[in-house]
Amino acid sequence: MDIPRPSCALLILIVLCLTQLTECMNGGKINFREKEKQILDQILGPGRYDARIRPSGINGTDGPAIVNINLFVRSITTISDIKMEYSVQLTFREQWLDERLKFNNLGGRLKYLTLTEANRVWMPDLFFSNEKEGHFHNIIMPNVYIRIFPNGNVLYSIRISLTLSCPMNLKLYPLDKQTCSLRMASYGWTTDDLVFLWKEGDPVQVVKNLHLPRFTLEKFLTDYCNSKTNTGEYSCLKVDLLFKREFSYYLIQIYIPCCMLVIVSWVSFWLDQGAVPARVSLGVTTLLTMATQSSGINASLPPVSYTKAIDVWTGVCLTFVFGALLEFALVNYASRSDMHREMMKKTRREMETAASMDAASDLLDTDSNATFAMMRQCEVRMSPPRKNCCRLWMSKFPTRSKRIDVISRITFPLVFALFNLAYWSTYLFRDEDQEK
Numbered sequence: 032m033d034i035p036r037p038s039c040a041l042l043i044l045i046v047l048c049l050t051q052l053t054e055c056m057n058g059g060k061i062n063f064r065e066k067e068k069q070i071l072d073q074i075l076g077p078g079r080y081d082a083r084i085r086p087s088g089i090n091g092t093d094g095p096a097i098v099n100i101n102l103f104v105r106s107i108t109t110i111s112d113i114k115m116e117y118s119v120q121l122t123f124r125e126q127w128l129d130e131r132l133k134f135n136n137l138g139g140r141l142k143y144l145t146l147t148e149a150n151r152v153w154m155p156d157l158f159f160s161n162e163k164e165g166h167f168h169n170i171i172m173p174n175v176y177i178r179i180f181p182n183g184n185v186l187y188s189i190r191i192s193l194t195l196s197c198p199m200n201l202k203l204y205p206l207d208k209q210t211c212s213l214r215m216a217s218y219g220w221t222t223d224d225l226v227f228l229w230k231e232g233d234p235v236q237v238v239k240n241l242h243l244p245r246f247t248l249e250k251f252l253t254d255y256c257n258s259k260t261n262t263g264e265y266s267c268l269k270v271d272l273l274f275k276r277e278f279s280y281y282l283i284q285i286y287i288p289c290c291m292l293v294i295v296s297w298v299s300f301w302l303d304q305g306a307v308p309a310r311v312s313l314g315v316t317t318l319l320t321m322a323t324q325s326s327g328i329n330a331s332l333p334p335v336s337y338t339k340a341i342d343v344w345t346g347v348c349l350t351f352v353f354g355a356l357l358e359f360a361l362v363n364y365a366s367r368s369d370m371h372r373e374m375m376k377k378t379r380r381e382m383e384t385a386a387s388m389d390a391a392s393d394l395l396d397t398d399s400n401a402t403f404a405m406m407r408q409c410e411v412r413m414s415p416p417r418k419n420c421c422r423l424w425m426s427k428f429p430t431r432s433k434r435i436d437v438i439s440r441i442t443f444p445l446v447f448a449l450f451n452l453a454y455w456s457t458y459l460f461r462d463e464d465q466e467k
Contacts, residue, residue, distance in 0.1 A: 314356035
């Protein structure tokens with residue numbers, strides 16, 4: 032039996048009045064949680080929404096879906112020179128428009144809906160192209176949420192930890208700067224269907240109190256890195272993090288100890304040439320210590336095919352220490368040669384004395400005046416030549432072994448100072464273009 036139209040209108044009016052009466056009895060309050068459930072069932076219910084289909088383009092066109100990306104870097108824990116990688120913890124956010132998820136905001140009183148299950152809506156197939164390892168955070172609850180706004184905007188936020196590869200150029204180590212990238216790209220959707228864009232304004236944020244053990248984050252840059260393959264062109268975003276290595280640690284742990292070892296090796300120049308055990312033990316000890324220092328430095332770095340700045344430093348310091356040990360070997364050889372020469376001179380003087388005594392007896396029979404005149408001529412002809420200042424100073428050290436020690440006391444520090452001048456001027460004041 033059909034109900035007359037006036038009866039239907041009356042029935043609807045009665046229902047509305049009862050609804051308003053119920054709200055008045057409840058103090059005029061609306062149960063928004065119940066409203067959220069109804070709206071979610073309405074837009075995501077069976078047969079209403081298909082998460083396999085991507086959203087439409089701008090203004091409902093068939094263009095690519097636009098996804099805006101922004102990041103918040105919470106911490107950077109380690110930067111490994113050996114593995115050439117770094118670990119970062121960040122809050123990753125994506126935002127896009129899906130018009131199928133529009134709903135009534137109840138006059139502005141319902142700002143957004145919140146989901147914790149990402150599989151309920153369509154998600155961009157983003158992946159980190161230079162990722163080695165990664166994991167989500169599930170303590171106490173999964174650190175992820177999805178917000179659906181009344182106009183169909185979707186905000187996806189998640190906290191993740193990643194270990195990312197960072198190829199390094201260590202030619203200037205430890206006076207270097209390294210650029211580590213964070214790359215994000217679409218895995219299956221080409222640019223015809225999906226495009227990633229950086230969020231306008233401030234797409235990358237870094238925690239204020241970011242402390243790294245051996246690096247300083249100088250700056251970061253955002254850019255695009257779309258890639259073309261045989262299957263099409265894929266959208267890609269990247270963040271370049273510029274790290275500067277803290278030099279104070281290496282100055283205290285490497286450079287100053289190496290300088291001290293080189294200077295200690297020069298002590299042997301001031302020891303007596305006859306103190307063989309002291310000079311040998313000093314030279315061998317400093318040489319072994321310097322070799323151990325070099326091995327420890329190389330153990331904390333990857334094996335590379337080029338020469339690093341630290342290799343030049345340790346190599347030259349090792350050469351100076353080894354040179355000090357060789358200097359003592361030369362001094363020892365010269366000392367023995369001096370002794371042999373003194374013995375030869377002594378023997379020669381004895382022979383000349385004996386010969387002069389024999390000649391003197393023969394000269395007694397000759398004219399004394401002629402002899403005196405000849406002796407005067409010999410004295411005039413054999414007058415000693417004039418000496419310059421260097422020869423005069425070196426004449427104070429009669430033996431060759433002593434002269435070698437004295438020359439080494441001046442030469443070794445002077446050459447080492449010149450090396451330091453060339454080393455620091457080369458590696459500290461090199462241009463940016465030359466570093467790259």
